[in-house]
Amino acid sequence: MNELLTHKEYKAIAKTMDIPKTAFIDGKNRPGKGKKLKTRNPATGDLIATIASCNKQDVDLAVKKANEAFYQGIWAKKDPQDRKEILIKFCKLITRNRRELAVIESLESGKPIFDCEQIDLPETINTIKWHAESIDKIYDQAGPTNENALSLIVREPIGVVAAILPWNFPLLMLAWKIGPALASGCSIIVKPAEQTSISALKLANLASEAGIPNGVFQVLPGDGKSVGEPLALHEKVDMISFTGSTETGKKILKYSAQSNLKKVVLECGGKNPAIVFADAENLDTVAEHIVTGAFWNMGENCSAISRLIVNKKVKKQLLEKIRFRLRDWKTGDPLDPKNRLGALIDSDHCKKVKSYIDKKIPDGPFISPLIIEVLKKDKRAKDEIFGPILSVIEVNNDDEAIAIANETPYGLTASIFTSSSRKAIRTARELKAGTVTINCYGEGDITTPFGGYKQSGFGGRDNGLHAHEQYTETKTIWIDLNDPLEGDNIG
Numbered sequence: 001m002n003e004l005l006t007h008k009e010y011k012a013i014a015k016t017m018d019i020p021k022t023a024f025i026d027g028k029n030r031p032g033k034g035k036k037l038k039t040r041n042p043a044t045g046d047l048i049a050t051i052a053s054c055n056k057q058d059v060d061l062a063v064k065k066a067n068e069a070f071y072q073g074i075w076a077k078k079d080p081q082d083r084k085e086i087l088i089k090f091c092k093l094i095t096r097n098r099r100e101l102a103v104i105e106s107l108e109s110g111k112p113i114f115d116c117e118q119i120d121l122p123e124t125i126n127t128i129k130w131h132a133e134s135i136d137k138i139y140d141q142a143g144p145t146n147e148n149a150l151s152l153i154v155r156e157p158i159g160v161v162a163a164i165l166p167w168n169f170p171l172l173m174l175a176w177k178i179g180p181a182l183a184s185g186c187s188i189i190v191k192p193a194e195q196t197s198i199s200a201l202k203l204a205n206l207a208s209e210a211g212i213p214n215g216v217f218q219v220l221p222g223d224g225k226s227v228g229e230p231l232a233l234h235e236k237v238d239m240i241s242f243t244g245s246t247e248t249g250k251k252i253l254k255y256s257a258q259s260n261l262k263k264v265v266l267e268c269g270g271k272n273p274a275i276v277f278a279d280a281e282n283l284d285t286v287a288e289h290i291v292t293g294a295f296w297n298m299g300e301n302c303s304a305i306s307r308l309i310v311n312k313k314v315k316k317q318l319l320e321k322i323r324f325r326l327r328d329w330k331t332g333d334p335l336d337p338k339n340r341l342g343a344l345i346d347s348d349h350c351k352k353v354k355s356y357i358d359k360k361i362p363d364g365p366f367i368s369p370l371i372i373e374v375l376k377k378d379k380r381a382k383d384e385i386f387g388p389i390l391s392v393i394e395v396n397n398d399d400e401a402i403a404i405a406n407e408t409p410y411g412l413t414a415s416i417f418t419s420s421s422r423k424a425i426r427t428a429r430e431l432k433a434g435t436v437t438i439n440c441y442g443e444g445d446i447t448t449p450f451g452g453y454k455q456s457g458f459g460g461r462d463n464g465l466h467a468h469e470q471y472t473e474t475k476t477i478w479i480d481l482n483d484p485l486e487g488d489n490i491g
């Protein structure tokens with residue numbers, strides 16, 4: 001655990017820290033040709049900085065530079081051990097700057113500094129380091145041929161990747177993409193969410209300082225229309241790795257089909273269930289996991305528990321325990337380390353979340369955790385709200401619980417609470433979700449793949465060595481071992 005500073009100390013860092021304000025193209029800080037972006041603090045509405053934003057011309061330049069870097073092989077063909085060393089140096093620089101990065105993260109996204117310090121920064125560093133360390137430990141394959149041939153099945157970096165990112169975990173989602181992409185030897189262009197570009201710009205500068213060559217890691221701030229769309233439609237971008245809404249994910253698939261059939265990997269929305277069976281072991285522990293799963297990051301999390309499907313025999317007791325635990329989850333200024341919930345990202349999103357709440361909520365960007373009992377047909381049991389609202393659905397038996405859990409177009413994560421391991425495993429097999437946790441809430445860790453079934457995902461997985469598959473192509477090399485001097489061996 002990283003030691004936390006005081007509220008006053010965090011505010012002092014926020015006042016004095018250096019804020020990058022330009023796009024990062026071909027190893028240089030550039031003004032960008034788009035209309036400037038105003039980055040505001042979601043908690044106060046105050047302007048943090050006016051930063052560069054890019055347009056199609058900037059996209060064309062960045063894609064050209066990314067291709068040049070890739071085909072010159074300055075990164076892709078570097079000795080794997082050298083690439084590893086540079087990425088490890090990059091991690092050391094992030095570690096050295098972690099306090100400032102945590103403050104930037106908290107300021108622009110509204111996340112509690114507590115989480116930025118304890119989760120986002122450590123996980124960002126761990127992700128890049130894990131992928132860096134894998135670079136010189138991954139082997140290709142030789143196929144089972146007869147003695148007259150040798151077949152090699154090799155993986156090669158896919159080329160130029162564009163990563164389009166969300167605002168809810170600005171640094172961690174960046175790490176989930178750049179870690180395996182850079183480890184695989186790709187050039188990567190990052191388009192951060194328009195609300196949260198500063199941390200990405202800071203990281204690009206640190207990457208360059210660590211020795212990642214020009215054109216290999218570039219950051220283009222801007223909105224979906226002026227940067228995201230031209231990247232996804234670009235003929236010279238080989239792949240898009242996207243995290244965001246299902247709606248935008250579908251558009252990206254369309255852009256790929258309209259252009260060069262670039263590979264598309266999507267990590268989209270969720271409406272994730274936690275099923276609590278009547279035989280759940282320890283309701284205090286269950287309550288602890290549910291509170292974390294539902295309200296961590298203000299529920300602005302694609303894998304948040306947003307549906308509690310609970311057997312009526314334990315519902316009352318469990319809800320009491322959840323409510324009791326929530327007393328420790330204070331909402332307020334994200335830079336105060338005592339707060340576990342910060343501000344929602346912006347007023348549009350706040351309005352959307354509030355539209356799901358029947359009672360009057362005070363104006364402003366803060367919404368305290370809310371638990372509402374609903375019927376399974378209620379829109380709050382169906383829509384991805386992306387806010388601190390837990391919808392509780394009471395069920396009479398196990399089959400009903402599983403059916404409701406699967407009754408959604410999403411399939412990202414699910415949690416099961418039961419004392420029967422047989423039931424837990426059987427239910428895990430029944431649930432249509434990319435990650436199922438048993439007797440806990442979670443997403444696995446860096447070693448395990450993350451992504452969704454159904455409309456929660458498409459085309460691949462983040463994390464683990466599975467993530468490397470996103471950023472590589474498979475090539476077969478077939479070698480004839482017949483001796484040409486020994487007559488007719490063809491065929």
Ligand code: ADP
Pocket residue numbers: 164165166167191192193194222223224225227228229232243244245246247248249251252
């Ligand atoms: P949210 O609704 O949570 O903001 P979005 O899916 O709209 O989620 O945004 C996720 C990312 O996708 C952001 O970086 C955003 O700028 C980008 N984006 C939005 N629309 C498009 C688009 N039409 N093409 C490419 N990227 C887009």
